[in-house]
Structure formats: structure tokens, C-alpha cells
Amino acid sequence: xxxxxxxxxxxxxxxxxxxxxxxxxxxxxxxxxxxxxxxxxxxxxxxxxxxxxxxxxxxxxxxxxxxxxxxxxxxxxxxxxxxxxxxxxxxxxxxxxxxxxxxxxxxxxxxxxxxxxxxxxxxxxxxxxxxxxxxxxxxxxxxxxxxxxxxxxxxxxxxxxxxxxxxxxxxxxxxxxxxxxxxxxxxxxxxxxxxxxxxxxxxxxxxxxxxxxxxxxxxxxxxxxxxxxxxxxxxxxxxxxxxxxxxxxxxxxxxxxxxxxxxxxxxxxxxxxxxxxxxxxxxxxxxxxxxxxxxxxxxxxxxxxxxxxxx
Amino acid sequence: xxxxxxxxxxxxxxxxxxxxxxxxxxxxxxxxxxxxxxxxxxxxxxxxxxxxxxxxxxxxxxxxxxxxxxxxxxxxxxxxxxxxxxxxxxxxxxxxxxxxxxxxxxxxxxxxxxxxxxxxxxxxxxxxxxxxxxxxxxxxxxxxxxxxxxxxxxxxxxxxxxxxxxxxxxxxxxxxxxxxxxxxxxxxxxxxxxxxxxxxxxxxxxxxxxxxxxxxxxxxxxxxxxxxxxxxxxxxxxxxxxxxxxxxxxxxxxxxxxxxxxxxxxxxxxxxxxxxxxxxxxxxxxxxxxxxxxxxxxxxxxxxxxxxxxxxxxxxxxxxxxxxxxxxxxxxxxxxxxxxxxxxxxxxxxxxxxxxxxxxxxxxxxxxxx
Amino acid sequence: xxxxxxxxxxxxxxxxxxxxxxxxxxxxxxxxxxxxxxxxxxxxxxxxxxxxxxxxxxxxxxxxxxxxxxxxxxxxxxxxxxxxxxxxxxxxxxxxxxxxxxxxxxxxxxxxxxxxxxxxxxxxxxxxxxxxxxxxxxxxxxxxxxxxxxxxxxxxxxxxxxxxxxxxxxxxxxxxxxxxxxxxxxxxxxxxxxxxxxxxxxxxxxxxxxxxxxxxxxxxxxxxxxxxxxxxxxxxxxxxxxxxxxxxxxxxxxxxxxxxxxxxxxxxxxxxxxxxxxxxxxxxxxxxxxxxxxxxxxxxxxx
Numbered sequence: 001x002x003x004x005x006x007x008x009x010x011x012x013x014x015x016x017x018x019x020x021x022x023x024x025x026x027x028x029x030x031x032x033x034x035x036x037x038x039x040x041x042x043x044x045x046x047x048x049x050x051x052x053x054x055x056x057x058x059x060x061x062x063x064x065x066x067x068x069x070x071x072x073x074x075x076x077x078x079x080x081x082x083x084x085x086x087x088x089x090x091x092x093x094x095x096x097x098x099x100x101x102x103x104x105x106x107x108x109x110x111x112x113x114x115x116x117x118x119x120x121x122x123x124x125x126x127x128x129x130x131x132x133x134x135x136x137x138x139x140x141x142x143x144x145x146x147x148x149x150x151x152x153x154x155x156x157x158x159x160x161x162x163x164x165x166x167x168x169x170x171x172x173x174x175x176x177x178x179x180x181x182x183x184x185x186x187x188x189x190x191x192x193x194x195x196x197x198x199x200x201x202x203x204x205x206x207x208x209x210x211x212x213x214x215x216x217x218x219x220x221x222x223x224x225x226x227x228x229x230x231x232x233x234x235x236x237x238x239x240x241x242x243x244x245x246x247x248x249x250x251x252x253x254x255x256x257x258x259x260x261x262x263x264x265x266x267x268x269x270x271x272x273x274x275x276x277x278x279x280x281x282x283x284x285x286x287x288x289x290x291x292x293x294x295x296x297x298x299x300x301x302x303x304x305x306x307x308x309x310x311x
Numbered sequence: 312x313x314x315x316x317x318x319x320x321x322x323x324x325x326x327x328x329x330x331x332x333x334x335x336x337x338x339x340x341x342x343x344x345x346x347x348x349x350x351x352x353x354x355x356x357x358x359x360x361x362x363x364x365x366x367x368x369x370x371x372x373x374x375x376x377x378x379x380x381x382x383x384x385x386x387x388x389x390x391x392x393x394x395x396x397x398x399x400x401x402x403x404x405x406x407x408x409x410x411x412x413x414x415x416x417x418x419x420x421x422x423x424x425x426x427x428x429x430x431x432x433x434x435x436x437x438x439x440x441x442x443x444x445x446x447x448x449x450x451x452x453x454x455x456x457x458x459x460x461x462x463x464x465x466x467x468x469x470x471x472x473x474x475x476x477x478x479x480x481x482x483x484x485x486x487x488x489x490x491x492x493x494x495x496x497x498x499x500x501x502x503x504x505x506x507x508x509x510x511x512x513x514x515x516x517x518x519x520x521x522x523x524x525x526x527x528x529x530x531x532x533x534x535x536x537x538x539x540x541x542x543x544x545x546x547x548x549x550x551x552x553x554x555x556x557x558x559x560x561x562x563x564x565x566x567x568x569x570x571x572x573x574x575x576x577x578x579x580x581x582x583x584x585x586x587x588x589x590x591x592x593x594x595x596x597x598x599x600x601x602x603x604x605x606x607x608x609x610x611x612x613x614x615x616x617x618x619x620x621x622x623x624x625x626x627x628x629x630x631x632x633x634x635x636x637x638x639x640x641x642x643x644x645x646x647x648x649x650x651x652x653x654x655x656x657x658x659x660x661x662x663x664x665x666x667x668x669x670x671x672x673x674x675x676x677x678x679x680x681x
Numbered sequence: 682x683x684x685x686x687x688x689x690x691x692x693x694x695x696x697x698x699x700x701x702x703x704x705x706x707x708x709x710x711x712x713x714x715x716x717x718x719x720x721x722x723x724x725x726x727x728x729x730x731x732x733x734x735x736x737x738x739x740x741x742x743x744x745x746x747x748x749x750x751x752x753x754x755x756x757x758x759x760x761x762x763x764x765x766x767x768x769x770x771x772x773x774x775x776x777x778x779x780x781x782x783x784x785x786x787x788x789x790x791x792x793x794x795x796x797x798x799x800x801x802x803x804x805x806x807x808x809x810x811x812x813x814x815x816x817x818x819x820x821x822x823x824x825x826x827x828x829x830x831x832x833x834x835x836x837x838x839x840x841x842x843x844x845x846x847x848x849x850x851x852x853x854x855x856x857x858x859x860x861x862x863x864x865x866x867x868x869x870x871x872x873x874x875x876x877x878x879x880x881x882x883x884x885x886x887x888x889x890x891x892x893x894x895x896x897x898x899x900x901x902x903x904x905x906x907x908x909x910x911x912x913x914x915x916x917x918x919x920x921x922x923x924x925x926x927x928x929x930x931x932x933x934x935x936x937x938x939x940x941x942x943x944x945x946x947x948x949x950x951x952x953x954x955x956x957x958x959x960x961x962x963x964x965x966x967x968x969x970x971x972x973x974x975x976x977x978x979x980x981x982x983x984x
Contacts, residue, residue, distance in 0.1 A: 029809025036800035043856040047833030062362040125729040147505040170507030258510030259657040277646040341924035524751035
């Protein structure tokens with residue numbers, strides 16, 4: 001252990017200032033935060049402020065002048081049906097990603113936690129999908145979902161369920177669900193690892209005690225596992241909710257928002273508005289509205305989990 | 312490769328930077344922002360390039376063209392690539408890029424799978440729909456604007472189509488309704504594969520794959536470049552023909568394929584080497600160099616001499632024949648209208664929307680584009 | 682506004698000290714080896730199969746010819762074309778791009794670790810003005826959608842003359858990683874026992890000394906967790922690199938992959954081979970850090 005010598009060294013260095021400057025502790029705290037604050041201000045807040053400014057301007061991305069247009073961009077966004085339809089779709093993705101995605105993450109974490117052998121194998125396997133770039137994910141799932149020779153439909157035929165064959169990405173009733181399946185498959189490993197870590201931290205004695213009290217599996221989950229996991233759930237819930245709301249790559253490679261606008265999401269609308277239609281002002285206005293909605297949702301979600309953890 | 316040859320011939324060193332095609336425009340935009348545009352850059356579709364031209368990043372080539380350079384191009388190409396006065400992209404009138412590739416559109420058909428007689432192909436759309444096997448035809452959602460523009464020439468002159476694209480004429484006309492009716496007819500005729508148009512960022516590669524590689528689709532609507540793709544992915548599959556889209560039974564005009572320019576180049580007007588860059592682009596469009604593109608990449612060239620003497624592979628003959636009478640519609644659809652047509656077409660095929668509804672939406676998109 | 686992260690448990694587990702073996706628990710489980718475990722393993726293996734499918738797809742596809750891959754008739758290559766890997770390595774310029782990616786990832790992660798552990802510690806342990814404001818800012822930044830800032834970020838870097846420079850790129854990557862990393866580090870420090878720090882403080886050590894000599898050495902598991910989570914993000918970033926670097930030789934590995942994405946001259950089999958090569962470092966990093974992570978998070982992060 002190096003600690004005792006470290007402390008001794010520290011003592012020697014810091015004996016001098018007996019009478020301390022009264023604002024010292026504030027200064028120290030702010031100093032600790034200085035690097036993070038500087039970077040965030042410079043590379044996040046300043047650009048975001050510029051984006052807000054841009055939402056009142058007109059710009060094609062290249063021209064040197066950006067004329068002021070007042071609220072015109074916002075009026076346009078409010079009249080834009082596609083944008084609002086995409087907001088509805090992304091709510092569906094958020095609900096699926098949040099509830100189903102996290103249920104799978106948590107369920108699998110509990111399963112691995114219970115397993116006796118090959119735990120580290122499963123831990124690694126479940127992390128694998130997340131390491132691939134979205135281009136490869138698109139290639140692979142496109143191949144799985146392909147209506148005539150795709151693996152899923154061929155599998156259905158081979159087990160005699162021809163009737164269940166579908167045009168997974170082409171049928172408006174199924175497209176959003178299919179994309180969501182890919183999305184959840186791609187991302188559940190992240191939550192899984194955090195939940196697993198949380199589970200490993202629950203002291204075994206508490207389960208023992210519950211067992212002695214005659215608690216069944218559900219009761220143990222409800223009164224031992226769940227309360228211990230609340231903090232993990234808060235962060236995983238927040239991150240997965242934000243992740244699902246900002247879904248982009250998966251949609252773009254699989255359906256590009258189609259068929260029609262059935263899988264259109266705001267990030268894709270914003271991206272197209274900026275990079276295809278060259279209307280950066282409108283795209284900025286959409287970002288501001290969308291960003292505002294996200295902040296609101298995140299606050300609600302945090303509020304709910306906080307109340308739950310208090311009770 | 313051509314750059315090296317040029318260096319040998321002239322001593323001018325050409326450094327080539329090649330970002331992936333998907334990222335090209337973003338990359339170029341970044342370069343423009345940083346005031347660091349290359350001396351020569353590839354020109355893709357007019358919609359993507361317009362902001363660069365507007366901001367003065369491209370040399371106006373009209374004087375050079377008038378001064379003899381135009382002999383290297385077939386007149387249709389020059390008409391297609393010149394920005395006319397008052398174009399909706401708001402680019403000052405003129406030509407800003409030189410193109411060495413031309414593309415047309417048509418059908419690629421595997422006669423047996425599709426169920427037609429190659430010696431006696433259908434001449435009208437109605438015949439085609441009757442003869443095609445069920446579920447044998449496919450077109451990528453992203454190519455529906457070209458399909459519809461092709462078919463529109465049955466009912467409208469090039470000027471009328473052009474006027475709609477510029478926003479001077481409405482979309483909600485009988486002629487356009489007849490045009491979009493094609494999608495309804497194809498759907499009701501049951502010929503569309505899987506009853507839907509493939510979408511996604513890779514939709515056309517998917518369609519080409521189902522035709523050339525998996526070979527379960529009998530006919531697709533595609534651009535002439537598809538033959539070059541097939542050369543790499545399915546060199547053994549040559550048992551197909553290309554043909555122009557059959558005429559409408561109730562059309563007023565001979566149908567004509569849209570012509571689009573493929574690869575070309577623009578010269579950076581603010582660059583340090585404007586003259587050298589211009590000389591290089593001129594050199595690239597000469598017959599000898601265009602010949603290299605034809606041989607290597609299977610492109611349809613823009614040089615009239617080459618076009619006349621072009622020994623096209625059999626499979627592309629049908630499409631290449633369309634070059635003689637392509638549509639001269641210099642204005643391209645705006646991104647919004649293009650998108651509205653793609654999504655509207657998908658909805659029509661799915662039976663979710665009527666032709667009238669989709670045309671209304673396209674009109675809204677047109678009005679928004681300004 | 683604050684995330685509720687205070688631990689409800691009063692237990693103090695010092696990281697690095699092995700926990701007592703869970704003999705009772707293991708014993709109870711041994712008794713239950715039966716239908717339940719069989720079902721459990723069926724589920725685990727099924728999930729592993731679906732999760733490992735891309736590896737299978739990648740490895741088989743990367744050894745096929747393009748025609749075979751496109752035809753999609755069989756899952757296994759008829760002939761193993763190892764040459765695809767050589768092509769990927771050479772044409773994808775992977776030697777250069779992989780080196781670049783390693784440098785960017787390592788420096789960015791190091792930067793994120795330093796900045797976020799400082800910030801996380803301050804938020805967890807120190808009392809000062811504006812702490813709650815900063816907490817709010819971190820959360821808000823986490824929420825702002827990336828496309829909203831992308832263009833403006835880029836314009837800003839032009840202003841600083843930091844385009845086409847690894848410094849500009851790494852700074853942006855560090856900033857992008859700060860919010861999540863700071864939240865995790867904060868939770869980690871909140872759950873660390875205070876005894877050692879208090880002892881050091883009584884001895885008159887300054888906050889910085891305590892941080893550098895006492896806190897950081899104990900925070901290794903938390904740092905490992907942050908490193909793996911953030912490392913993956915930097916490794917897979919592409920859009921910013923694309924617009925920032927004009928010099929192709931500065932590009933990260935994702936650039937090497939996109940050179941095989943081309944609808945006119947498709948090379949999907951090479952793309953798969955290049956992808957297989959490019960994920961190896963990430964998987965190695967994960968395997969190395971896996972123990973640390975699970976231990977690190979388990980030892981208190983995220984509580």
C-alpha cells in the first residue's frame with residue numbers, strides 16, 4: 001500500500017497556510033471543474049448557442065451570408081407534417097427501446113448472474129453487437145429481413161410456417177417494429193453490463209435473509225434486487241431513453257424513414273433538412289424544438305425515478 | 312491512373328484525393344467552409360452542387376465551351392448541364408461543370424423469369440403488365456422519380472416537364488395524374504415484387520442484387536450504370552436484355568428517357584491554379600480519356616465521336632438506344648420534391664394514398680422548396 | 682436538480698480488497714442444479730447465438746467471393762478466400778488508419794479520464810458555489826442532440842485553425858465524452874469510503890494532493906469502466922473525422938472501411954474483412970478491461 005507514505009508526503013507540503021482564505025473551498029471546487037467547464041463551454045455550449053442563433057437565420061451551408069429571417073424557420077417547422085409525424089414515430093421507438101430494451105438488459109443480467117459457468121463468455125458475447133459499425137449492422141439485418149431470400153423468411157419456410165413470412169421492412173405495419181428489433185439487439189449489451197455490475201454488488205446475505213423469511217423469487221426481486229438497482233436503473237434508463245430518442249443510423253441504413261414516412265425520426269429529418277436540402281436554418285430550428293422536447297422528457301423521467309427511489 | 316499519364320504528358324502534378332462516395336458532399340462542404348477547396352473537384356448532381364456554384368466556387372465554363380471545347384460534348388449534354396436563367400436553385404445562368412458520363416434509364420429484363428418473349432417484347436405498359444409474371448418487377452424507391460419522369464414524357468413535352476420542375480406549372484394536372492397512375496396500374500396488375508418498393512439507403516443495390524445475383528426478380532427499372540455494377544458482382548450472368556420503358560397506351564407523345572449526367576468536374580474559380588486546373592479538366596473530356604472510362608467502367612460517354620462509334624455490350628443496347636432521343640430537362644427536382652415523390656410512390660404501391668393525395672403533397676413540397 | 686445517486690446502503694466495501702467468498706449462496710445454488718438451470722442455460726445460449734451471429738456473418742462473408750456473397754445462397758463459403766484480408770489491409774490503408782485510431786482513442790480516453798475524474802470528484806465530495814448549476818449543465822449537455830451542434834462545432838474549429846489537426850479532433854472527442862464519464866465517476870466517488878481522505882485532510886493535505894495520491898489510485902476500476910465505454914465511442918466516430926481531416930493520412934480506421942462502400946464497384950466481402958480486422962482492438966480492450974469494469978461498476982459506480 002502506498003497510501004500512508006503519500007499522506008505523509010502530503011502533510012509536509014501543506015503545513016504552511018494556517019490561516020486560510022475564506023473562499024478557498026469554492027476556488028478549489030471550481031478549479032477541479034475548470035477543465036470540464038472550459039471544454040464544455042467551448043465545444044458544446046458555444047456551438048449550441050450558435051445553432052440557436054442559426055435557427056433565426058437562413059443559410060445553405062456554403063454561402064458566406066446568413067440573412068436574418070426571424071421566426072420564419074419556426075413557422076415552417078410547425079407547419080411541417082413530416083417532422084411531427086417523425087416525433088410520433090420516435091416516441092414509439094423510445095417506448096420500445098426503454099421498456100423492452102431495458103427489460104432484456106435486466107433479464108439477461110439476472111440470468112448471467114445466476115449462471116455458474118462460463119459467465120465471462122456470456123458477458124463478452126452480449127457485448128459484441130455493439131462494437132460493429134452501423135454500416136455492417138445494416139448489411140447484415142438487410143440480409144436477414146430480405147423478403148424473398150432473407151434468412152428469417154427462409155427459416156420460417158424450413159420449419160413449415162410459410163404463412164408467417166413477411167416483408168419485414170416493406171410492410172408499413174411491421175417496418176417500425178423490425179427496425180426497433182434491430183435497434184434493441186444492437187444496444188442492449190450496454191445496459192446489460194451496467195445491470196450486471198449492479199447485481200454483483202447486492203450482498204448475498206440479504207437474499208439469505210429473504211429466503212429465511214420464506215420469500216419467493218418474485219418477492220426477492222421486488223424487495224431485495226429492485227431497490228438495490230434503483231441507482232443503476234436511473235442512469236441506464238436515462239441513457240437508453242436518450243439513445244432511443246436519438247436513433248439515427250439504424251433507421252437510415254434499414255429503411256431511410258420509409259416506407260412512406262412510417263419509420264421517419266426527427267434526427268433523420270434534421271439531417272436531411274441540413275445536408276440534402278441545404279436549409280441549415282430550418283434544421284437548426286428543428287434541433288432546438290427536438291432538443292427542448294428531449295430535455296423535458298429527461299426531466300420527467302428523472303423526476304419519476306427520483307420519486308420512486310425516495311418512496 | 313489518368314492523373315499519372317497526365318503528369319507524364321504535361322509535367323503538371325495532379326494529386327488525387329478520393330473520399331468515399333457517400334461522404335463526398337459533406338467533405339467538399341467542409342473544404343468550402345475552411346476556404347480550402349481543391350483546384351478541381353468532382354461534380355455530382357446539380358442539386359448538391361448548386362450551393363458551391365452560387366458561392367462562386369466554380370469557374371463559369373461558357374466562354375471556354377464557346378471557344379471550341381463544346382465539340383467534345385454531344386449537344387444534349389451541354390443543354391442538360393447549363394443552368395438556365397431563373398432556375399429554382401438560384402444559380403446564375405451558365406455552365407459550371409464538364410461531364411464525361413451520361414446515363415439513361417430503362418428496364419433490365421430477364422425474359423424467362425419475367426415471362427416475356429425477348430424477340431417480341433411488349434410495346435405498351437398495358438401489354439407489359441399483362442405479360443409479366445406476378446411479382447416479377449422491382450424498382451428502388453429512390454429511382455421512382457426517374458421512372459415517373461420517364462413515363463411523364465408520354466403525356467408532356469420536355470418544356471412542360473421542365474416547367475413543372477421549376478415550379479412554373481402545377482403538379483396537380485391530368486398529365487401528372489396519368490403519369491402517377493402507372494404505379495397504381497403496376498400494383499393492381501400484381502407485378503410488383505413483394506408488393507412494395509424497397510427503401511433504405513441501399514435500396515437500388517438491393518434491387519440490383521435481386522436481379523443480377525439472386526436472380527429471382529425478372530425485371531427492374533434502373534440506370535444504364537447498372538450494367539457496370541453487374542460486371543463486378545455477377546460477371547457470369549449475361550442472359551438479360553435492356554429496353555426502354557414501354558409507351559403508355561393513351562400517350563400523346565413518343566416516350567423519352569430522362570438523361571442524367573454522371574461523373575464530371577468543376578474548376579475552383581478561387582483556386583491558385585485555375586488555368587492548370589481548367590486544362591486538366593479539358594484534357595479529361597477528350598475522346599482518348601473518355602475512352603478509358605468507357606472501357607474501364609462501362610460508362611456511356613458524352614463525346615459525340617465516341618457515342619457514334621460506341622460498341623456497347625448487347626445487354627445495354629436497348630438503353631443506349633435511348634440516347635438518340637433523351638429528354639432535355641435541364642432543371643432537376645429539388646430535394647424536397649424528390650423526397651415527396653419517393654415516399655408518395657411507396658404509399659401508392661402500399662395502397663395507403665391515392666394519386667391525387669400524393670400529387671397534392673408533391674405540390675406542397677414544391678412550394679416549400681423556395 | 683440532481684440525479685438521485687446517494688447510496689441507500691451504509692456498507693463500505695473498499696475496492697481492491699477481495700470480498701468474502703459467497704459460500705452460502707453458492708451452496709444454495711448447488712442444491713438447485715436441475716430444470717431451472719437447464720432452462721437458464723438454454724436462454725443464455727440462445728441469446729449468445731443471436732449476439733454472436735454478426736461474428737459468424739462477418740467471418741464467413743469475409744472469406745467469400747463477391748458473387749457468392751451477393752447470391753446469398755449459402756451461409757458457408759465454398760472456398761476460403763484469405764486474400765480478401767490482404768486486400769482489405771492494403772487497399773484500406775489499414776496500417777495507417779489503425780495507428781491513427783489507436784492514437785486518437787488512447788489520447789482521447791486519457792483526456793476524458795483526467796477531466797471527468799477531476800469533475801466527478803468535485804461533484805461528489807467538495808462543496809462550492811455553482812455545483813448544482815454545473816450538474817444541470819452536464820445533464821443538459823448530455824441531452825442536446827449531436828446534429829444540432831455539428832456544423833457550429835466545425836465552424837468554431839475553423840476559427841481556431843484546428844481543422845486538419847489531431848489536436849482539434851481529440852479535443853472534440855474529449856468534450857463529447859465528458860458528460861457520461863463525469864456522471865459515472867461522480868457516482869463512483871460518492872460510494873468510496875471517506876476514511877482515508879479524512880485522515881489525509883486532518884494531516885493538512887490539500888484537496889489536490891488527496892485527489893492525486895489517495896483518490897485516484899483507488900479509483901482504478903471506475904476509470905477502467907469509463908475507458909471502455911468511451912473508447913468504443915471514439916473508435917467508432919467517423920462524421921467529425923471526415924469533415925475535419927483533409928489529409929487522408931490523418932483519418933481514423935472508419936475511413937478505411939468506407940472506401941469499400943461504393944454502389945458502383947461493390948466490395949462488400951472486403952468491407953467485411955476490413956471490419957473484422959478493425960474490431961479486433963476493441964474486443965481485446967474489452968477482454969482486458971472486463972474484470973475491472975464489472976468490479977469497478979460493482980464497487981460503487983452508478984450507485
